[in-house]
Amino acid sequence: MSEAWLEELRWNADALIAVIVQDHCSAEVLMLAWMNREALSRTVELGEAVYWSRSRQRLWHKGEQSGHIQKVREIRTDCDRDTLLLRVEQIGGIACHTGRRSCFSTRHEQARWNTVEPVLRDPQDIYSS
Amino acid sequence: MSEAWLEELRWNADALIAVIVQDHCSAEVLMLAWMNREALSRTVELGEAVYWSRSRQRLWHKGEQSGHIQKVREIRTDCDRDTLLLRVEQIGGIACHTGRRSCFSTRHEQARWNTVEPVLRDPQDIYSS
Numbered sequence: 001m002s003e004a005w006l007e008e009l010r011w012n013a014d015a016l017i018a019v020i021v022q023d024h025c026s027a028e029v030l031m032l033a034w035m036n037r038e039a040l041s042r043t044v045e046l047g048e049a050v051y052w053s054r055s056r057q058r059l060w061h062k063g064e065q066s067g068h069i070q071k072v073r074e075i076r077t078d079c080d081r082d083t084l085l086l087r088v089e090q091i092g093g094i095a096c097h098t099g100r101r102s103c104f105s106t107r108h109e110q111a112r113w114n115t116v117e118p119v120l121r122d123p124q125d126i127y128s129s
Numbered sequence: 130m131s132e133a134w135l136e137e138l139r140w141n142a143d144a145l146i147a148v149i150v151q152d153h154c155s156a157e158v159l160m161l162a163w164m165n166r167e168a169l170s171r172t173v174e175l176g177e178a179v180y181w182s183r184s185r186q187r188l189w190h191k192g193e194q195s196g197h198i199q200k201v202r203e204i205r206t207d208c209d210r211d212t213l214l215l216r217v218e219q220i221g222g223i224a225c226h227t228g229r230r231s232c233f234s235t236r237h238e239q240a241r242w243n244t245v246e247p248v249l250r251d252p253q254d255i256y257s258s
Binding site: 003004005008018020022026027028029031032044074075076077078079080081083085096097098100103104105106107108111112113 | 132133134137147149151155156157158160161173203204205206207208209210212214225226227229232233234235236237240241242
């Protein structure tokens with residue numbers, strides 16, 4: 001947890017860093033999440049994405065309930081070292097809790113937000129099984 | 130500025146929203162930036178990315194100094210409506226102030242951060258011309 005490479009990142013006032021998650025194959029942006037030092041450390045150890053859930057205030061091993069785990073292929077940081085880019089293999093092909101492939105399914109069109117991507121699997125089905 | 134679609138987004142405590150910027154053609158993730166309502170409103174009006182610079186505390190028309198403007202092809206939001214995804218045409222092919230194509234040029238490799246992408250143009254050349 002006190003590893004040098006962790007301290008070379010710029011953690012925000014809440015000791016978190018923003019994480020852009022991208023499909024390593026299609027390059028589609030799947031979601032934006034947050035990590036604390038422990039989440040990033042566990043992600044590296046496990047080879048699977050572990051985030052800090054700001055709403056639940058706990059570590060969140062992505063896919064722990066849905067099975068939609070993210071296998072980590074690459075971790076990058078940016079020139080300011082205050083953001084991460086995670087390239088992942090999205091197991092099950094669904095990153096979003098709405099049952100869509102990506103969380104970015106809503107497009108700005110003529111001063112409105114229109115959801116343009118299909119639900120691939122019913123969330124009730126995802127989270128009850 | 131009081132347009133309904135702007136208020137359908139979830140602005141953070143600083144009245145900002147995170148913006149993932151992606152090359153619309155290559156799908157490469159170029160940078161993470163921030164917008165306030167005015168920046169987003171101007172981005173839509175202008176068709177070019179305008180951010181809120183947290184370091185300079187002012188609106189920042191990306192490329193105003195470097196010429197590396199971002200023409201907006203699509204704006205999306207996510208399922209929580211607290212993040213934007215901007216798909217852009219990156220004029221000059223350089224998004225990063227270091228003269229690299231993307232800000233995400235540094236890779237995690239065996240507990241170290243290694244910068245793996247080339248400088249395409251000397252920053253001194255970019256910002257003095």
